[in-house]
Amino acid sequence: MxxxxxxxxxxxxxxxxxxxxxxxxxxxxxxxxxxxxxxxxxxxxxxxxxxxxxxxxxxxxGPHAADEMPEVMRALNIDPAEVDFQMRQTFRGMQIACAECASKDQCRRDLKSGAIGKAFVDYCNNAESLNALRANPEVLLDR
Structure with missing residues (x-):
């Protein structure tokens, strides 16, 4: 329901x-x-x-276990607030996957260096979801 x-x-x-x-x-x-x-x-x-x-x-x-997720989304031109609003269950599932991620250090390095746009697919638990969101014009920052 x-x-x-x-x-x-x-x-x-x-x-x-x-x-x-x-x-x-x-x-x-x-x-x-x-x-x-x-x-x-x-x-x-x-x-x-x-x-x-x-x-x-x-x-x-911990309370900051998924802090990287909105940063990654913005770096990929995805509006986290819009995803949260339109696809609450998807957003929550992504938060959980991010919180449980073992590649936080790599993610933070790639965010800092600007390499996240290409590198995330190699280790991110949310890579499939992020790529699907990138193809959805309704949740992009630059519409």
């Missing part, structure tokens, strides 16, 4: 998720989750549109 959210609801959800992210930064994420029972973890994961496994993996990866 796909929900169609109004802009005020979407904004409120983003604010709540932002608050959660800031709260997690101020204390140890694993410690916070350790205080929750499985029912609470399941409810929190559902509220965030994630599976409990995905939520735990993201918490374990």
């Amino acid at each position: 796909t929900l169609s959210l109004t802009e005020p609801v979407r904004h409120t959800m983003q604010q709540i998720l932002s608050w959660f992210a800031q709260s997690f930064e101020s204390s140890t994420e694993a410690d916070m989750l350790a205080t929750l029972d499985q029912t609470q973890i399941n409810a929190l994961a559902e509220d965030c549109g994630l599976s409990p496994h995905q939520l735990l993996a993201l918490v374990k990866a």
Whole structure:
């Protein structure tokens, strides 16, 4: 079932998720989750549109584990905000893939050097999705 959210609801959800992210930064994420029972973890994961496994993996990866993803998207002329708005599930899946990535150092080097546009396909967990987005004019920065 796909929900169609109004802009005020979407904004409120983003604010709540932002608050959660800031709260997690101020204390140890694993410690916070350790205080929750499985029912609470399941409810929190559902509220965030994630599976409990995905939520735990993201918490374990840390609050900045997917910071590279929007930078890579912008470097590839993809508007992260538009992808998040139009394709929320795809965006979340990409965040999870980025958070779990083992090639962060290479990604950061390529972003810094400007080589990301050619190099990402060799190691990025999101390479297939990023290439598909590059072919979608509705989510490009230069439309």
